[in-house]
Amino acid sequence: MIRTRRTAATLTACVLALLAGTASATTPPSGSAGAGDALAGLPGCDPAALDGAGGPVEITVWSSMKADLLNKTMEDLTNQFNASQTQVKVNYVNQGGYEDTIPKFLDADQRSRPDVVQLPEYMVRSIVDLNTAVPVGACMTAASFDTSAFIPSALAQYRVEGVQWSLPFNVSDPVLLYNKKLFAKAGLDPNIPPTTLDDVVADSKKLVDSGAATYGIAIDSNFDNGGGWFLEQWLAKLGQFYTDGDNGRTARATKATFATPEMATLLTQFQQMVADKTAVYVGDNNSGADHLLAMADKDHPAAMAISTSASIGSVLTILKGGQFPHITPDDVGVAPMPGPGAKGTLVGGASLWINDSGDPAKVAAAWKYLEYMTQAQTQATWAATTGYVAVRTDAQALEPLKTALTDPRFTVAGQQLLDIPAAPTSAGPVVGPLLEVRTAVAEGVAKILTGADVAATLQEMQDQATELITDYNDRNTAG
Amino acid sequence: MRRRWRDVPAAAALLAPSAALLGVFVVYPLARAILLGTRKCNVSGRVCKTVGWHQYVTVWRSAPFQNALGNTLRFVAMTVPIGLVLGVGLAVLADKQLRGIGVFRTIFSSTIASSVAVASLIWLVLLNPQIGLLSHLLKDAFPVVKKPGLLNDGGTAMWGVAISSIWAGLGLTFVIVTAALQSVPRELYESAFVDGAGAWRRFTNVTLPMLSPTLLFVAVVMTARAFQTYGEIDLLTGGGPNSAGRPTETIAYLIYGKSSKIRNDIGIQSATAVLLFVLLLVVSFIQFRVLERRVHYAE
Numbered sequence: 001m002i003r004t005r006r007t008a009a010t011l012t013a014c015v016l017a018l019l020a021g022t023a024s025a026t027t028p029p030s031g032s033a034g035a036g037d038a039l040a041g042l043p044g045c046d047p048a049a050l051d052g053a054g055g056p057v058e059i060t061v062w063s064s065m066k067a068d069l070l071n072k073t074m075e076d077l078t079n080q081f082n083a084s085q086t087q088v089k090v091n092y093v094n095q096g097g098y099e100d101t102i103p104k105f106l107d108a109d110q111r112s113r114p115d116v117v118q119l120p121e122y123m124v125r126s127i128v129d130l131n132t133a134v135p136v137g138a139c140m141t142a143a144s145f146d147t148s149a150f151i152p153s154a155l156a157q158y159r160v161e162g163v164q165w166s167l168p169f170n171v172s173d174p175v176l177l178y179n180k181k182l183f184a185k186a187g188l189d190p191n192i193p194p195t196t197l198d199d200v201v202a203d204s205k206k207l208v209d210s211g212a213a214t215y216g217i218a219i220d221s222n223f224d225n226g227g228g229w230f231l232e233q234w235l236a237k238l239g240q241f242y243t244d245g246d247n248g249r250t251a252r253a254t255k256a257t258f259a260t261p262e263m264a265t266l267l268t269q270f271q272q273m274v275a276d277k278t279a280v281y282v283g284d285n286n287s288g289a290d291h292l293l294a295m296a297d298k299d300h301p302a303a304m305a306i307s308t309s310a311s312i313g314s315v316l317t318i319l320k321g322g323q324f325p326h327i328t329p330d331d332v333g334v335a336p337m338p339g340p341g342a343k344g345t346l347v348g349g350a351s352l353w354i355n356d357s358g359d360p361a362k363v364a365a366a367w368k369y370l371e372y373m374t375q376a377q378t379q380a381t382w383a384a385t386t387g388y389v390a391v392r393t394d395a396q397a398l399e400p401l402k403t404a405l406t407d408p409r410f411t412v413a414g415q416q417l418l419d420i421p422a423a424p425t426s427a428g429p430v431v432g433p434l435l436e437v438r439t440a441v442a443e444g445v446a447k448i449l450t451g452a453d454v455a456a457t458l459q460e461m462q463d464q465a466t467e468l469i470t471d472y473n474d475r476n477t478a479g
Numbered sequence: 480m481r482r483r484w485r486d487v488p489a490a491a492a493l494l495a496p497s498a499a500l501l502g503v504f505v506v507y508p509l510a511r512a513i514l515l516g517t518r519k520c521n522v523s524g525r526v527c528k529t530v531g532w533h534q535y536v537t538v539w540r541s542a543p544f545q546n547a548l549g550n551t552l553r554f555v556a557m558t559v560p561i562g563l564v565l566g567v568g569l570a571v572l573a574d575k576q577l578r579g580i581g582v583f584r585t586i587f588s589s590t591i592a593s594s595v596a597v598a599s600l601i602w603l604v605l606l607n608p609q610i611g612l613l614s615h616l617l618k619d620a621f622p623v624v625k626k627p628g629l630l631n632d633g634g635t636a637m638w639g640v641a642i643s644s645i646w647a648g649l650g651l652t653f654v655i656v657t658a659a660l661q662s663v664p665r666e667l668y669e670s671a672f673v674d675g676a677g678a679w680r681r682f683t684n685v686t687l688p689m690l691s692p693t694l695l696f697v698a699v700v701m702t703a704r705a706f707q708t709y710g711e712i713d714l715l716t717g718g719g720p721n722s723a724g725r726p727t728e729t730i731a732y733l734i735y736g737k738s739s740k741i742r743n744d745i746g747i748q749s750a751t752a753v754l755l756f757v758l759l760l761v762v763s764f765i766q767f768r769v770l771e772r773r774v775h776y777a778e
Binding site: 099106107126129130221223227281282283284286287290293294296297432433435436439440442443445446447449450468471472474475476 | 519520521522523524528603607608609610627628630631714715716717719720721722724725737738739740741742743744746
């Protein structure tokens with residue numbers, strides 16, 4: 001009996017791993033070669049361990065949702081999980097934002113780390129390198145977990161070398177926000193937003209020349225926005241790798257490869273727009289909202305800005321509040337992120353990780369919590385309340401998300417994740433110092449947007465990124 | 480002599496609590512930071528390779544540290560003298576026996592009740608080029624506040640941060656100097672007045688000498704604070720504007736800031752922190768040595 005279950009589990013593991021292999025690596029066979037035994041040697045997961053625990057298993061969860069609404073919603077869902085069953089009791093602890101959780105989690109002793117932690121997408125490689133996580137793939141295999149309803153690219157974002165490390169929980173991606181009223185005033189069709197960068201350039205010119213808006217588009221160089229994250233998105237749209245090792249997905253990345261001619265063209269386009277004043281450059285955007293405030297500027301408005309989909313909710317709420325009487329919520333249009341290449345975007349946001357406490361019952365309890373937090377009804381409530389994209393498509397048919405999605409502006413971000421082609425470039429880069437790399441990239445973008453030589457600066461950015469990756473690998477690999 | 484030795488156990492027992500606290504929270508972390516500064520560590524900071532003491536030299540010579548050092552010195556030179564002059568000036572102005580002076584004292588000292596975070600957020604909004612009130616009011620006199628914005632221009636960003644920092648620190652300086660002013664004997668002023676000294680003479684010959692110990696203290700505290708500036712940078716500029724390099728990245732921000740490139744490298748971070756510590760030690764020592772000669776300690 002036990003034996004058959006084992007065999008079945010192994011078989012499922014192979015199938016899953018093969019699927020993972022094919023989904024993440026259609027080109028080189030190296031990805032699937034090690035995938036069959038990808039989970040070998042990693043901490044295991046036995047969901048059945050919960051049954052033998054005798055009484056409720058207590059686990060701690062660290063969340064990283066800083067905004068009140070997000071934190072409260074996640075806590076409510078956790079409380080609902082506690083009330084829904086008797087085997088697991090979760091102690092929910094909010095640590096602030098990502099920047100607060102990361103150092104606390106990294107610096108903590110393994111025994112004082114929580115059983116589940118919510119960490120952003122740029123931390124994947126670092127946490128894998130910590131060697132303390134239980135890959136959720138092990139639980140998925142053991143529990144024969146059905147992932148067919150999940151957005152494939154959302155899962156792929158947290159998969160490295162064939163191992164599913166964590167489960168996406170809050171998902172977002174960049175979208176284009178535009179002012180329909182200004183589009184109409186400029187003689188453009190407010191229902192046909194620009195889809196390519198050439199469209200953005202042309203529409204911006206019309207918007208400015210007609211006097212409808214002072215600027216076509218507002219752009220920034222924040223590392224979490226236009227300065228860093230967006231470049232990864234555009235590269236994925238172009239079907240190009242950010243680093244070697246297929247974005248670090250099939251082998252550890254050792255150097256950055258984003259200084260492509262296409263990237264140079266793209267940056268030149270933006271530089272040109274700032275120079276001829278069809279775009280306004282709002283700087284490093286330290287407040288995180290400067291690009292949106294440029295759209296709200298009464299005297300010198302910009303008609304467009306690219307922003308994370310997670311901001312749509314707040315934008316509409318603020319406009320409803322009447323702080324900017326010259327713009328109504330209905331004036332705001334949401335469109336796919338414009339850019340070169342294919343449709344679709346990479347996944348941003350964060351995922352839930354299981355920490356290896358050494359206690360199988362706690363690992364099983366953590367898995368049960370993850371299952372609950374990613375099930376369709378939970379995600380329907382979560383996405384509808386917060387504006388994040390539900391990690392699975394079957395959540396869209398459930399209330400309250402069903403009603404929320406009747407506003408087409410909230411469907412754009414989810415659709416983009418489904419639109420991205422099934423290619424190895426469609427999973428973003430995993431490198432240990434991704435945040436530092438984004439910072440270095442953002443410095444370069446800021447210089448380019450204020451007139452620096454594109455080719456030379458782009459090369460400099462890539463060299464710096466490679467330097468950061470090399471240094472990280474040097475410190476984090478044995479030998 | 481023997482009596483003295485007899486006191487040792489009692490003394491040790493009495494000192495033990497504070498010694499233990501200091502040991503755990505100051506001595507041990509400091510020693511560990513110094514040691515970590517010679518190492519290269521992984522992401523958890525637990526698996527390390529020893530590089531050696533020359534890592535300190537490497538860090539000192541590195542371009543990011545040199546840039547941060549220059550920025551920090553610039554920031555100190557901007558904020559300490561202006562903050563000191565404004566604080567003393569306001570305290571002297573408010574040191575009058577007038578009806579309703581309490582209102583002004585409350586206003587002048589009010590920034591003591593606001594944290595660095597609150598002060599920075601206030602200034603972030605005031606200086607925002609799109610919606611900021613100051614940007615709106617000053618746009619004709621200083622076009623830079625609108626395009627690209629005081630904090631977005633490499634040349635003025637540090638001034639933007641300095642203004643916020645000076646404003647936030649003013650309350651503390653005001654309170655301390657006011658307290659010191661009240662302890663200056665009134666007879667001194669009266670006799671100076673009788674001697675025919677004018678207001679300025681009374682200020683330079685009575686007030687300043689009597690205030691000098693306090694001013695030394697305030698200057699040292701302000702300098703130490705300015706050297707460790709972090710919160711203002713974090714909220715106002717993030718070390719940028721990046722288009723001009725890293726013109727507002729201070730040493731403290733370089734160590735821990737969210738857009739610092741060494742933020743997950745505990746070896747380099749520790750080395751940088753220890754260098755800042757040594758720097759502060761030297762600066763405070765010089766301040767005491769040089770300024771002490773000009774300080775008049777009342778007997």
